Every structure is written in structure tokens, then in C-alpha cells.
Amino acid sequence: MKFYTAKTDAAADRMVVVDDMILTKEMPTAAGSKMLDGYMSLFDAEVVTRLQQAGYAIGGKADVGEFAIDMLGETSYNGTPEADGTLVNASAEILKEGGVTAVVGMDVNGSVRRAAAVNGLVSVKPTYGTVSRYGTIPVACSGETVSVMAKSADECFEVLKAIAGHDDKDGTSLSEEQCAAATAQDAKVCRVAIVKSLTDGVDAQTAEKLAAAKAALSANGVEVCEIEETKLSAARIAWNILMSAELCNNVSRYDGVKYGYRSQNFTNIDELYTNSRTEAFGDLLKTAILFGSDTLSTENYMKVYDKALRMRRVIAEAFDAIFAQYDAVLAPVCAKTAYTTEDVKADRYLSFTENLYTAPASITGLPTVVAGGVQLIGKAFSEGALLAAAKLFEKEGE
Amino acid sequence: MRYETVIGLEVHVELATKSKIFCSCNAKYGAGPNEHVCPACCGMPGMLPVVNKRVVDYGMKAGMMLNCHINRTTTFDKKSYYYPDLPCAYQTTQWFAPVAVNGTVEIETSKGKKSVRIKQIHMEEDAGKLVHDIAEDTTHVDFNRTSVPLIEIVSQPDLSSAEEVEAYLERLKMLLRYAKVAECAMEHGTMRCDVNLSVRPEGSDKLGVRTEMKNMNSIEAIKHAIEYETARHIDAIENGTEVLVQETRRWDDIKGKSFAMRNKETAGDYRYFPDPNVMPVVIDDAWFDSIQASLPELPEEKFARYTEELGLSEYDATQLIKSIALCECFEAAYAVCGNAKDAANWMISEIMSILNKRQMTYDMLSINGTALGELIKLVMDGKVGRANGKKILAAMFEDTTIEPVAYAEANGYVMSNDTGLVEKVVKEVIAAEEKAVADYKGGKEKALMSIFGRCMKELKGNCDPQTLRTILTDTLNKM
Ligand SMILES: [Zn+2]
Numbered sequence: 079m080k081f082y083t084a085k086t087d088a089a090a091d092r093m094v095v096v097d098d099m100i101l102t103k104e105m106p107t108a109a110g111s112k113m114l115d116g117y118m119s120l121f122d123a124e125v126v127t128r129l130q131q132a133g134y135a136i137g138g139k140a141d142v143g144e145f146a147i148d149m150l151g152e153t154s155y156n157g158t159p160e161a162d163g164t165l166v167n168a169s170a171e172i173l174k175e176g177g178v179t180a181v182v183g184m185d186v187n188g189s190v191r192r193a194a195a196v197n198g199l200v201s202v203k204p205t206y207g208t209v210s211r212y213g214t215i216p217v218a219c220s221g222e223t224v225s226v227m228a229k230s231a232d233e234c235f236e237v238l239k240a241i242a243g244h245d246d247k248d249g250t251s252l253s254e255e256q257c258a259a260a261t262a263q264d265a266k267v268c269r270v271a272i273v274k275s276l277t278d279g280v281d282a283q284t285a286e287k288l289a290a291a292k293a294a295l296s297a298n299g300v301e302v303c304e305i306e307e308t309k310l311s312a313a314r315i316a317w318n319i320l321m322s323a324e325l326c327n328n329v330s331r332y333d334g335v336k337y338g339y340r341s342q343n344f345t346n347i348d349e350l351y352t353n354s355r356t357e358a359f360g361d362l363l364k365t366a367i368l369f370g371s372d373t374l375s376t377e378n379y380m381k382v383y384d385k386a387l388r389m390r391r392v393i394a395e396a397f398d399a400i401f402a403q404y405d406a407v408l409a410p411v412c413a414k415t416a417y418t419t420e421d422v423k424a425d426r427y428l429s430f431t432e433n434l435y436t437a438p439a440s441i442t443g444l445p446t447v448v449a450g451g452v453q454l455i456g457k458a459f460s461e462g463a464l465l466a467a468a469k470l471f472e473k474e475g476e
Numbered sequence: 477m478r479y480e481t482v483i484g485l486e487v488h489v490e491l492a493t494k495s496k497i498f499c500s501c502n503a504k505y506g507a508g509p510n511e512h513v514c515p516a517c518c519g520m521p522g523m524l525p526v527v528n529k530r531v532v533d534y535g536m537k538a539g540m541m542l543n544c545h546i547n548r549t550t551t552f553d554k555k556s557y558y559y560p561d562l563p564c565a566y567q568t569t570q571w572f573a574p575v576a577v578n579g580t581v582e583i584e585t586s587k588g589k590k591s592v593r594i595k596q597i598h599m600e601e602d603a604g605k606l607v608h609d610i611a612e613d614t615t616h617v618d619f620n621r622t623s624v625p626l627i628e629i630v631s632q633p634d635l636s637s638a639e640e641v642e643a644y645l646e647r648l649k650m651l652l653r654y655a656k657v658a659e660c661a662m663e664h665g666t667m668r669c670d671v672n673l674s675v676r677p678e679g680s681d682k683l684g685v686r687t688e689m690k691n692m693n694s695i696e697a698i699k700h701a702i703e704y705e706t707a708r709h710i711d712a713i714e715n716g717t718e719v720l721v722q723e724t725r726r727w728d729d730i731k732g733k734s735f736a737m738r739n740k741e742t743a744g745d746y747r748y749f750p751d752p753n754v755m756p757v758v759i760d761d762a763w764f765d766s767i768q769a770s771l772p773e774l775p776e777e778k779f780a781r782y783t784e785e786l787g788l789s790e791y792d793a794t795q796l797i798k799s800i801a802l803c804e805c806f807e808a809a810y811a812v813c814g815n816a817k818d819a820a821n822w823m824i825s826e827i828m829s830i831l832n833k834r835q836m837t838y839d840m841l842s843i844n845g846t847a848l849g850e851l852i853k854l855v856m857d858g859k860v861g862r863a864n865g866k867k868i869l870a871a872m873f874e875d876t877t878i879e880p881v882a883y884a885e886a887n888g889y890v891m892s893n894d895t896g897l898v899e900k901v902v903k904e905v906i907a908a909e910e911k912a913v914a915d916y917k918g919g920k921e922k923a924l925m926s927i928f929g930r931c932m933k934e935l936k937g938n939c940d941p942q943t944l945r946t947i948l949t950d951t952l953n954k955m
Contacts, residue, residue: 109521114521121515212522214522216753219752219753220752247524248524249753249754250752250755326556326747327747327749328521330565331521331563331564331565336518336519337520347560374556374747374748374749375745379749383749
């Protein structure tokens with residue numbers, strides 16, 4: 079079992095590891111897929127360039143699940159990272175080993191947040207558009223975000239400051255002023271809502287973590303209220319539709335023609351496509367491709383895909399209504415504090431149901447900070463304030 | 477029964493921008509294989525599309541030339557299909573909110589004038605090219621053309637004959653070339669055409685079964701294909717020779733027949749959806765106004781101005797408006813020499829005939845109009861003889877940096893006002909051409925021409941013919 083897919087000899091005080099969804103010129107990038115085994119990018123991702131400019135050495139690449147849509151990295155073609163049957167996450171293990179300030183990775187379907195939560199680490203998924211996606215493997219472009227995981231909120235904030243900023247090479251990149259707002263800490267989290275529909279179904283330990291975070295916030299003068307808002311739990315199904323449709327489209331470029339895995343078994347171009355993809359892609363990815371393809375068919379577009387786009391707006395409006403009164407939403411990140419290889423064997427699509435907790439921020443692009451095994455979702459550009467508030471309970475998870 | 481053909485066209489036109497639509501690669505046609513490529517247009521992961529604003533400029537301009545409504549918020553969408561020349565396996569195009577809709581194009585044929593409705597114009601990226609190597613029994617992919625910007629102009633089914641289709645395509649070409657947004661050369665593949673055709677009894681308002689012929693790339697082939705398909709449809713309706721089905725057909729120009737394409741090639745569901753990586757393009761008033769202000773005078777407007785204000789004949793005006801390059805050269809030359817008739821003569825009898833002789837299109841004219849005006853002025857003012865003027869023009873075709881005044885001086889093409897020199901040459905020639913002089917004296921008027929010609933040659937053409945003629949006849953008559 080390897081946590082690093084590539085490692086440099088760099089020895090530095092300020093070392094950062096990027097995950098295998100982020101393209102590097104010097105090291106291969108495979109996105110956890112046999113399809114891209116050994117793929118060498120011709121260019122560095124913008125975040126890699128920015129990290130280096132800020133004085134960080136890139137220590138290596140952390141393994142990810144295939145195209146980062148799974149629970150914790152269990153679908154990597156390198157094998158499932160686990161310890162005595164419990165799923166572990168490569169990025170989190172690398173951080174726990176020490177010597178690395180942070181791991182910068184792609185949050186496509188919540189795996190970075192889940193890894194931080196089950197390991198008692200801190201992560202920040204910044205506001206969509208504040209960190210360039212140039213040079214990241216595209217999966218679900220409308221919501222995926224470069225994220226930072228570290229041992230503390232302060233380290234997350236330090237690395238976030240290094241990578242946030244406008245980039246002309248990314249058409250969805252926000253203005254320099256908006257990006258700067260994401261790393262300001264002048265606002266403060268004073269009122270926090272707990273949305274009841276999002277806390278149902280979590281196990282006892284997770285409930286305890288929520289209670290601990292609530293207690294820590296309250297003890298520091300933050301008002302915490304429980305509210306009803308059922309729309310947020312519909313984010314999951316809408317996100318599954320949007321993510322799968324975009325994924326289907328984005329991974330269709332891996333066809334065995336130009337680069338990446340090519341089947342040896344073909345007599346014509348259609349067989350080359352079909353056999354290369356059949357042999358190289360894993361089951362979860364294949365399922366997502368088929369599901370995504372179906373949502374975009376002429377027959378289903380209006381019935382399914384267009385509705386998911388509308389749901390995205392409904393969910394954003396539901397958050398707006400909450401943020402009219404509250405500064406943040408305190409929520410679980412996953413239903414359990416640990417997952418086993420048996421769990422994902424029993425339910426191959428677990429990450430498409432457990433993302434009940436991560437999809438609301440994915441589909442809206444809102445910032446979210448994980449600490450103490452739970453998350454704070456805030457309004458756009460409030461990640462500075464969220465990280466400051468997270469310091470009140472970041473030690474709770476240990 | 478009499479039948480009418482109902483035709484709608486989808487015309488793809490490559491826009492003449494310097495760079496591609498979503499990356500900064502060179503968009504020019506004609507480089508070696510895969511020389512104009514980057515990770516973005518080769519479909520490598522990680523590059524994000526950034527819209528080339530110039531493409532939107534050109535798309536709007538094309539829309540305005542075709543009297544379209546411009547969508548002030550225009551969006552890009554992805555169209556998915558697998559083909560080795562499409563590196564991402566999707567094409568970024570405009571499906572939900574194209575840049576221009578609801579336009580018209582006026583055409584004129586032997587049957588009179590007609591207005592063809594335009595359904596929409598959308599912007600999109602081109603695909604690459606497959607190069608089949610028969611010797612190696614393999615296929616190579618050239619991505620130079622990938623992401624070169626295109627517009628697709630979709631007409632309503634308003635055309636009813638090959639003649640109308642030709643008039644429509646010629647009119648499109650002229651309008652887009654006047655606006656300088658596209659070359660529209662079918663022979664270069666910068667203009668391609670899909671023909672949708674059905675046949676119905678004359679006067680019926682119900683459309684017949686429609687077939688589509690894709691990627692037609694010459695007007696002759698299109699005309700031929702329309703005639704063939706019309707006959708095939710009528711035959712099927714009248715004689716039941718086959719059952720017509722809605723399908724895509726391939727035109728084989730050599731066999732002169734159309735063939736149904738394999739179902740697999742056409743039955744695709746393109747799974748259109750909005751491209752989340754390209755933000756909607758919002759065209760504000762300032763942008764809209766600046767494009768509108770840049771629209772050229774239309775060919776008809778130029779014709780009216782040339783005939784009414786500049787006093788050109790209808791023939792001359794008709795010749796000049798054939799190409800925007802001719803018009804611009806003419807207008808610049810006229811601005812310098814001040815004589816429209818003279819400028820038009822030079823354009824039509826000299827420049828256009830040189831272009832024709834060299835088998836160049838009028839749009840390929842690269843002569844600087846201001847320099848041409850200076851040359852015309854030299855000839856008008858009697859400073860350079862007309863024959864030498866033509867020599868200078870020929871030199872200007874080879875080297876567009878030539879300045880006529882300096883060039884005439886440097887090459888000894890400037891007229892001599894020295895009558896002493898003319899008299900001296902006349903005397904020498906008369907002395908040398910004894911026989912011709914004797915013939916002339918003997919009443920052979922024709923002999924004068926050869927003496928005159930020899931004098932002009934000795935003078936290198938740098939003499940006003942009238943002056944030479946006077947001095948020559950005076951001298952001969954005095955003998
Ligand atoms: Zn390019």
C-alpha cells in the first residue's frame with residue numbers, strides 16, 4: 079500500500095504535497111486511474127506554481143480514488159488503502175506522518191472533507207472560483223474545488239492564502255478583490271445554525287462530535303440554534319446528477335487514441351474505444367459514466383439534468399435564507415467516524431449516498447471548513463471567518 | 477403532377493481570426509501536421525477554455541450582416557460524440573443561446589428577388605483532420621484545425637432550386653467577405669455546407685420526407701446533388717422505386733450519386749449541456765455599438781454611391797463591387813488622384829485583368845490603393861507615360877512596398893520635357909530610317925507609325941506622344 083504515487087527528494091521546512099488530481103510537470107499524474115497510469119503533464123497546475131512561488135517545496139503526490147469520486151480513495155488502481163479493514167486516506171496518512179505542512183487536493187465529491195473528518199484533521203474547501211482549477215484533472219467542473227487539508231486551521235489558512243487569487247487561465251476564476259475577500263479574516267462567526275435534516279441518520283460518535291463542537295462554540299459566545307430546512311438534503315441527488323453528467327463528458331476524452339491506456343485487443347476504432355475504456359476504468363467510475371450519460375440523453379435532459387440545474391438554484395436560495403440570519407451552518411461531514419472495506423464492498427455506491435452531507439456545499443460552491451470531525455458551511459468568501467471559528471473546536475476530534 | 481423542392485442549408489464558415497477559439501494557437505490554414513497545437517486543443521486534461529473575444533466580435537458582425545437579432549447573453553454548450561479527430565470527444569458549440577437569430581438574406585435569381593430567412597448563427601470549434609496513409613495502412617490525426625473558430629449559419633427551408641442555393645451561397649460569401657470575418661473558400665474548406673432537402677407537390681403546405689447531405693464542399697457538387705436528390709425523391713413518390721426515410725446521405729461527386737450513411741454514423745444522441753467552464757458572454761451596449769459601427773458599406777450602397785456620386789458607369793461599378801478588396805483599393809486610389817473614372821479604368825482594365833491572368837481571386841489583391849493613386853496621378857499629369865505606368869504597376873504587384881514616384885525616377889520612367897532631346901532623337905531616327913522616310917514621303921501614311929515607334933523606343937517611352945508626333949511630322953514635312 080502506497081500513499082505517495084510519486085515523491086521528490088526535496089527537503090524543506092515548508093513542504094506541501096498535492097494529490098494525484100493536480101497536474102505536475104515533474105511527476106506523473108494518474109487521477110487514481112489505470113487509464114492515466116504514468117501520464118506526464120506538459121505543464122504545472124496553477125496551484126503548484128503558486129505554492130512554489132510562495133516558497134513551498136512540492137514533496138510528492140498523494141494517491142486518490144479513481145477521479146476522486148469515492149469515499150476515501152478506496153477505488154484507486156493502486157489498491158485500497160486500509161488498516162485492519164478500516165479505510166484510510168492517503169493524504170491524511172501523509173499528513174499524520176509529519177514533515178508536511180498541508181496536502182492540497184481536489185474536492186470533487188467530498189473525499190477531502192471526509193478524510194479530514196474521520197482523521198480529526200482540518201480542511202478548507204474555499205469558495206468556488208477563488209482558487210484556479212487550471213491544471214487540475216476535470217471531473218465535475220461546476221462544483222469541484224481545490225482544497226487544503228492540514229493539522230490545524232492556521233496551517234490551512236496559510237496555504238490557502240498562497241493558492242487563492244484570480245487566474246486568467248480559468249474562465250470561472252473570480253476577480254482579484256473577491257479572491258482577496260476569501261482570505262480576509264475581518265468577519266466573525268457569531269450565529270450558527272444546525273439544520274436538523276442534515277443531522278438525522280448520523281451515528282452516536284458523530285452526534286457526540288457535533289455536540290462537542292456546539293458546546294465549544296457556545297462556550298465562546300457563539301449562538302447555536304437548531305433550524306428546519308429540508309431542501310438542503312435534496313442537494314445530494316441533484317449533485318449526483320450534475321457531477322455524473324459532467325464526469326461522463328470530461329472523461330470521454332480518455333479514449334485510448336492520444337495518450338493513456340490503450341487496449342491491445344482491437345480491430346477497429348470502436349473496439350479501440352470500448353476495450354480501452356472497459357479495461358482501464360473501475361466499476362464506480364463506469365457506473366457514474368453510464369448514469370451521467372443517461373441524464374443528458376435527449377429523453378432525460380429536461381426531466382433530469384435541467385431539474386438538477388434548477389435544484390442548484392433552489393439550494394443556493396435556501397442557503398441565502400439561512401445566511402440572512404446565521405453566519406454558518408454546523409453539520410456532520412459523514413454519518414460515521416470510520417468506514418471499513420466491508421462497507422464499500424456491501425454498497426459500491428456509498429459515496430453517492432454519504433455525500434448527503436458534502437453535496438450542499440459542492441453544488442453551491444460555498445466555502446466549508448472541516449474540524450473536530452464536523453464542518454462549518456459559510457456564505458461565499460467567509461472561509462477566513464470559518465477557519466477562525468474552527469479553531470474553537472479543532473482539537474475536539476483528537 | 478408538378479413538384480417543388482424545399483431546401484434548407486447549414487453553412488459552416490471558418491472565421492478569419494488569428495488565434496483559435498479557446499486557446500492562443502495560430503488558427504491559420506496550411507501549416508505542417510500538428511504545428512498549431514497546444515495541450516488545450518489536443519484534449520489534454522487540465523486546460524480550461526478561455527473565450528477569444530475576437531470570435532464573438534466576428535460572430536456578432538456576421539449576425540448583423542445577415543440582419544439577425546443579436547442575443548445579448550450568449551452561452552456555450554458541449555456536444556458529445558466520439559471521433560478520433562475530436563480530441564476531447566466533445567465539441568464546444570452554442571445550443572441554447574446562439575449569438576444571432578432570426579435574420580434574412582436577400583437573393584436574386586432569374587426568377588426575381590427573394591428573401592431567405594436565417595434561423596440562427598452559432599459559434600463553435602472545428603474538429604481536426606484524419607490523414608489516411610494507404611502505404612502504411614494506418615491513420616494519422618492532425619489537430620491543427622481543432623478549435624479553429626467556426627460559425628454555422630442555419631437557414632429556414634426557404635430555397636427551392638440549385639440556382640437559388642448558388643445565389644444564396646454567393647451572397648453569404650460576399651457579405652461575410654465584405655465584413656472581413658471569413659475567407660469563405662470552399663476549395664480550402666473554409667466554407668462547407670449541409671443540404672437538407674425534401675420534395676412536395678407544388679402548392680402543398682406539407683413538407684415531404686427530408687434527407688440531409690453533409691459536408692458538401694463545392695458549389696458545382698451542391699448543384700449536382702440537389703438535382704440528383706430532387707429526381708430521386710420524385711421518382712420514389714411517383715413510381716414507388718424506394719421508400720424515402722429521413723436520413724443523412726453522403727454525396728459521391730465522382731459517381732454522381734448520393735448514398736445512405738450507415739445508421740451508426742448518424743444515430744448519435746449528442747447530449748448537449750451548458751459548458752460549466754465557459755461563463756455566459758454578456759454583450760453590453762458599448763460592445764454592441766462598436767461592432768455595429770464597424771460594419772462595412774454594403775455592395776448595393778457602394779454601387780449607388782459609385783454611380784450617383786462618383787459618376788461611374790453601371791458596368792464599372794458592378795465590376796468594382798465584386799470584391800471588398802477592389803473597392804478599398806479603388807477608393808484609396810481615387811482619394812489620391814481625384815479622378816474616379818481614371819481610377820476605375822486602372823482597376824478594371826489593368827488590375828483585374830492581371831489578377832485574372834494570374835488566376836488570383838480579387839480578394840487576394842495586395843496593391844496599396846494610395847500608391848496606385850499616386851501612380852495614376854503621375855500618368856494623369858503627364859509625368860509618366862501610360863505604357864511605363866503599366867510597367868510600374870506590374871512591379872508593384874511583385875513588391876508592394878514600391879513608391880511609384882521614387883520608382884519612376886530611379887528607373888528612368890519620368891517624361892522628358894526637353895524638346896531639344898526629342899528633336900535630336902527625331903533627326904537621328906530619320907537619318908537611320910531612310911527607307912521608311914522615303915515610303916512616307918511617297919504617300920505611305922503607315923510608314924510614319926514605324927518611325928514614330930522607333931523614336932519612342934529611343935526615348936524610352938518618356939515623351940508625351942502628342943509632342944513627339946508634332947515634332948516628328950513637322951520635321952518630316954520640312955524635308
Ligand atoms: Zn491550442
